[in-house]
Amino acid sequence: MTGRLAGKVALITGATGGIGQATAELFAREGASLVVTDIAGDTTEKLAASLDTDVLAIRLDVSSPESWSEAIEATRRRFGRLDVLVNIAGVVDWPGIEETTMDGWDRVVAVNQTGTWLGMKTAMPLLRASGNASVINTSSVLGLVGSGAAAAYQATKGAVRLLTKTAAVEYATRGVRVNSVHPGVIATPMIQDLLDEQGDRQPDIVRTPMRRAGSPAEVAPTMLFLASDESSFVTGAELVVDGGLTAH
Numbered sequence: 001m002t003g004r005l006a007g008k009v010a011l012i013t014g015a016t017g018g019i020g021q022a023t024a025e026l027f028a029r030e031g032a033s034l035v036v037t038d039i040a041g042d043t044t045e046k047l048a049a050s051l052d053t054d055v056l057a058i059r060l061d062v063s064s065p066e067s068w069s070e071a072i073e074a075t076r077r078r079f080g081r082l083d084v085l086v087n088i089a090g091v092v093d094w095p096g097i098e099e100t101t102m103d104g105w106d107r108v109v110a111v112n113q114t115g116t117w118l119g120m121k122t123a124m125p126l127l128r129a130s131g132n133a134s135v136i137n138t139s140s141v142l143g144l145v146g147s148g149a150a151a152a153y154q155a156t157k158g159a160v161r162l163l164t165k166t167a168a169v170e171y172a173t174r175g176v177r178v179n180s181v182h183p184g185v186i187a188t189p190m191i192q193d194l195l196d197e198q199g200d201r202q203p204d205i206v207r208t209p210m211r212r213a214g215s216p217a218e219v220a221p222t223m224l225f226l227a228s229d230e231s232s233f234v235t236g237a238e239l240v241v242d243g244g245l246t247a248h
């Protein structure tokens with residue numbers, strides 16, 4: 001197969017969500033073999049069936065070390081290698097500092113922050129063996145600037161940004177690049193309620209210089225660039241895909 005990811009095996013978490021599915025579809029079109037994973041098992045199977053590439057579907061809860069071990073072992077058995085890890089799975093909790101509950105905090109930290117670290121920890125031996133690997137962690141504009149809400153979410157997305165940078169430094173001479181992507185307002189199931197209620201009056205859209213939400217298909221090409229050899233000298237970078245939201 002030809003394409004910008006020809007010959008590479010990529011594992012994607014949160015692959016049935018908005019950004020995850022757009023990324024899986026683009027990676028398949030660019031010739032990658034895929035391991036598509038999500039906590040939602042049925043939809044992961046359906047997604048895999050729709051992709052025109054060599055693909056393995058796995059139910060993976062990113063907050064579980066056992067689940068990660070099983071997924072990486074299944075990847076090794078099926079493909080014998082892993083070149084790209086895209087950590088996309090995420091959950092949001094909107095309350096601010098005082099309203100955030102212990103349960104809400106723990107759930108968001110477990111998925112967004114612990115899940116990203118566990119993914120890198122568990123996949124790293126296979127990624128190092130690739131000799132030319134790329135990890136892409138999904139942070140957010142809310143990992144760069146404060147919003148005055150979503151305390152747990154912001155904390156985890158800030159943590160993903162720095163976890164990415166320290167991993168980039170740790171593995172810079174060991175064949176693994178590590179970068180973070182920071183989407184702005186993207187129309188996906190995660191924020192669909194807000195968009196349905198408020199439309200273009202949604203405050204973050206009003207603050208976005210392009211005055212609209214982005215689509216998942218507008219985030220996927222940045223994932224592709226970081227996964228491909230075109231970004232061979234890019235590591236520890238934070239790429240915003242936000243219609244200018246953090247430019248002012």
Ligand SMILES: NC(=O)c1ccc[n+]([C@@H]2O[C@H](COP(=O)([O-])OP(=O)(O)OC[C@H]3O[C@@H](n4cnc5c(N)ncnc54)[C@H](O)[C@@H]3O)[C@@H](O)[C@H]2O)c1
Pocket residue numbers: 013014015016017018019020037038039040060061062063088089090091111138139140141182183184185186187188189190191
């Ligand atoms: N949509 C936005 O505006 C926006 C902005 C910035 C960052 N992001 C980030 O982009 C990523 C993708 O979000 P999206 O907008 O596509 O949302 P989404 O809700 O469409 O997708 C999230 C996916 O993660 C999966 N998931 C949740 N918990 C999981 C777990 N424990 N294990 C495995 N999978 C799990 C869900 O099943 C879902 O498929 C997230 O990390 C999110 O924080 C989104």
